[in-house]
Amino acid sequence: MTTEELLQWADDIVFTHTEKHLDSVQTAILEGAWQGLKYEEIAKKCHRSKSHIKNIAAELWQTLSELLGENIQKANARSVLERKAISNIYNYGSSSQIITSNINSHISICPENRQYPEDARNRSPSNSNSPSSQNQPTIIDLTEAPELTDYYPRPTEESTLKQWILEDGMRLVTLYGLSGIGKSALTVKLIQDIQTEFDYIIWRSLGNPPPFSTLQTELYQFFSQSQPNPCATLIEYLRSFRCLIILDDVQNLFKSGEIAGQYLAEYEEYGKFFKQLAT
Ligand SMILES: Nc1ncnc2c1ncn2[C@@H]1O[C@H](COP(=O)(O)OP(=O)(O)OP(=O)(O)O)[C@@H](O)[C@H]1O
Ligand SMILES: [Mg+2]
Known part of the structure; x- marks a missing residue:
């Protein structure tokens, strides 16, 4: 793992x-610590006093220790962060308690909109239109979803998602995080847990996004x-x-290198659909 990747990873967790x-x-403190520099040398490099650097470093180690569940100091910062980063990114399949305690730092979940309570009631499974209220089984299309084999629990994210989707009536939720960190896997697990709460569940991959009209037709036909x-x-x-x-893979709708929300011209209709859902 390069220093840049590790810095990016650390920044991602902190953010x-x-x-x-x-x-x-x-x-500069992280880089300096990883290069084995003394605080004095780091201070010189960034034109600050040694005491200032030491204070900032103490706060930083404290923050990272809390986020990663392990005591982190200047001397062990590189080895611990590298181990955590590699475990989180690559080793889901191996038995490791590191994953369960720390992976939560990694997928960011963003509630896009809150459904009004009145609305939520109208759309709940108790709605008389709803097949689930008539004890009909949920209709599910997961043909495009990845298969979930070994799964290490992510209790914090799972319960947050359940709370937002089932209790708080969030209409749009975004999961974002580094590639391979487990966003899709988490979602498959979530579906297993909450499927009975829905009348319909459909997974579509936007790995190679179709025009919105195609997706719209597919969804309509599914329902x-x-x-x-x-x-x-x-x-x-x-x-x-x-x-x-x-x-899944909604990032393909956006222009790369731009701030989130900049749709490629051919996918702008998706943006309108998301707004419609939210409002
Ligand atoms: N909690 C988990 N337990 C066990 N394996 C997992 C877990 N999360 C992810 N994996 C495995 O790690 C790999 C990458 O996960 P996944 O595809 O969900 O990542 P992702 O964040 O959706 O990546 P991308 O952004 O590239 O789509 C997969 O093989 C998946 O099965
Ligand atoms: Mg994925």
């Missing part, structure tokens, strides 16, 4: 929890297949039933 990126002094009296529009289904739609 996830504090919503602040590492600043230049904190970055219509079991309905003697089909709804007029896709949104009508989403209003009348408990529908869980997972769109």
